[in-house]
Amino acid sequence: MPDSASKTVLCFTAGKDSTLSLTLLLQSRSPNAKADPLFKPHVDHSVDYNIVRCVAFAPRDKPFRAHPQDIVKAIAQECLGIPFEILYVEGPDMVAAYREHILRMHTDDGASFLATGDMQDVCSAFMDRVVEPTPVKLVRPLWQLDPDLTLRQMLGPYGLTVLVTCVDAHQVEPELCDALLGKVLTWEVYERWLKGQDKVDQCGERGEFHTLVLDSPLHKRRLEIVRGHKVAEPGLRHWWFEVEEWRVVDK
Structure with a gap:
């Protein structure tokens, strides 16, 4: 012990x-x-x-x-x-x-x-x-590590299921905001929208986006989003994914 x-x-x-x-x-x-x-x-x-x-x-x-x-x-x-x-x-x-x-x-x-x-x-x-x-x-295990490399470890060997819950529309272009918000970060999303980005930190460390981890190998049970919707209005700095219903389920 x-x-x-x-x-x-x-x-x-x-x-x-x-x-x-x-x-x-x-x-x-x-x-x-x-x-x-x-x-x-x-x-x-x-x-x-x-x-x-x-x-x-x-x-x-x-x-x-x-x-x-x-x-x-x-x-x-x-x-x-x-x-x-x-x-x-x-x-x-x-x-x-x-x-x-x-x-x-x-x-x-x-x-x-x-x-x-x-x-x-x-x-x-x-x-x-x-x-x-x-x-x-x-x-601080992640202190000053390369964000692109770190995100790839999250999605790959560490197997995190990452939901984007918020984006900063003042820092992130509308097309990218829409592509990320309310979505799970998959390899496809990474390859298309985040890989090689020089305007957006791949881990969102300047506040570009925020996340929730729904599942990982460490999780004994996982969080399931049953229903939610985007809150994205013109002129609104932060766009949100509003979770309306969720539950904890067995894996």
């Missing part, structure tokens, strides 16, 4: 980055042999990362339409079997608000690591500043 030094809390949106990060952490001692040799995530292979909880930091008054919290909770708890909690944060000092939660992770959960799916710097090294004076170390 992993000892207390490996207890880890994961920032989790049920999107592709946090789901792949979860997979990489749980497979730290036995990396995927089918992955591209050039794909080198930042994971300490001498550590057994024991994921004790998934969390999402969120303001109380702002719904996450790209990652509906009832769906994220169901994916974490019912599909993956990991406890999930929303950690509410309020200003004006957001660093202090985040840090208070992280210190509680250490005292209440015995966590030594906080893992995120971040691939690029967000808000001037915000998470680095949050954890710096705490006993909790930041782990």
